[in-house]
Amino acid sequence: MKSAPIALFALLLAATPALAAPKPAEPAAADWRTPDPATIMVVDTNRGRIIVELAPWAAPGHVERVRLLARQGFYDGLTFFRVIDDFMAQTGDPRNDGTGGSETLPDIKAEFQFRRGRELRFTSLGRLAPDMHTPFITEVGFIDGFAVRGAPEMQMMMAADGKVSGWPLFCAGLLGMARATPPDSANSQFFFMRQTYPALDGNYTAFGRVLSGLEAVRAIRTGEPVPNPQDVMTRVRMLSDIPAAERPTVQVLNTASPSFKAIVEAARAGGAGPANACDIAVPVMIG
Numbered sequence: 001m002k003s004a005p006i007a008l009f010a011l012l013l014a015a016t017p018a019l020a021a022p023k024p025a026e027p028a029a030a031d032w033r034t035p036d037p038a039t040i041m042v043v044d045t046n047r048g049r050i051i052v053e054l055a056p057w058a059a060p061g062h063v064e065r066v067r068l069l070a071r072q073g074f075y076d077g078l079t080f081f082r083v084i085d086d087f088m089a090q091t092g093d094p095r096n097d098g099t100g101g102s103e104t105l106p107d108i109k110a111e112f113q114f115r116r117g118r119e120l121r122f123t124s125l126g127r128l129a130p131d132m133h134t135p136f137i138t139e140v141g142f143i144d145g146f147a148v149r150g151a152p153e154m155q156m157m158m159a160a161d162g163k164v165s166g167w168p169l170f171c172a173g174l175l176g177m178a179r180a181t182p183p184d185s186a187n188s189q190f191f192f193m194r195q196t197y198p199a200l201d202g203n204y205t206a207f208g209r210v211l212s213g214l215e216a217v218r219a220i221r222t223g224e225p226v227p228n229p230q231d232v233m234t235r236v237r238m239l240s241d242i243p244a245a246e247r248p249t250v251q252v253l254n255t256a257s258p259s260f261k262a263i264v265e266a267a268r269a270g271g272a273g274p275a276n277a278c279d280i281a282v283p284v285m286i287g
Helices: 060-071 153-158 214-219 258-269 274-279
Strands: 040-045 048-054 088-091 114-116 123-128 138-143 146-150 164-168 174-177 190-193 206-212 233-238 250-253 282-286
Touching: 040 060, 048 060, 048 214, 048 250, 060 206, 060 233, 123 258, 123 274, 138 274, 146 274, 153 164, 164 206, 206 214, 206 282, 250 258
Parallel strands: none
Antiparallel strands: 040 048, 040 233, 048 206, 088 190, 114 164, 123 138, 138 146, 146 164, 174 190, 174 206, 250 282
């Protein structure tokens, strides 16, 4: 059924090592944001804890599905059954072999792209020329810590809904929904990106990103399929459902803030451009 997905400043969680550039000043206290705990998923594994921020603005249907299954305890005890070292780690199948799904819930309509309006505060890194995958000029930047690509903002004034299409980039740490060949065939399986993989951009639904624990993702045992014993998600919970006394605190630098814009400018000074968006670290504090 569902198989291949075809993919303080002392605590910088990045997809790949940040580009060498002049170090900007310490972020201002007012520039940190505290995500809604209903959008934070805490994945405990035998390799360590992974803390994920979900993106309902990009993929509301997929976020709702994963959140529902997490609250049902569906993911507890499921293994990472297909893991490719320089690609991704796939899980979320009750059969632990890539052929299963939630069974009682229907498949989900694809959310490969989203519509971006001015309410989604976007920090631009610059424009990319047309290429073999995207035959028109695009703009690359950040929304809530996610690197995204899409139509330039100036096109909003020509759109009936005042918005433009965009899609998250499959940087290391991104969460994507696994599916079969039909676009609308995702159900329960998902994957953590171990490395950046642009071939998935706009072709698979991206619904979250790792804030903390990318080292745990990269420590998961590899294989197609992974030989026994497979690594396992011991418990998956929403932060909002964890008792207050046990709940980790999560803060993410607001990527629409002056502090993050200074990081972007420093990266540009170091030679970064829109093609390097996945290399720019978004600071995170976990307490």
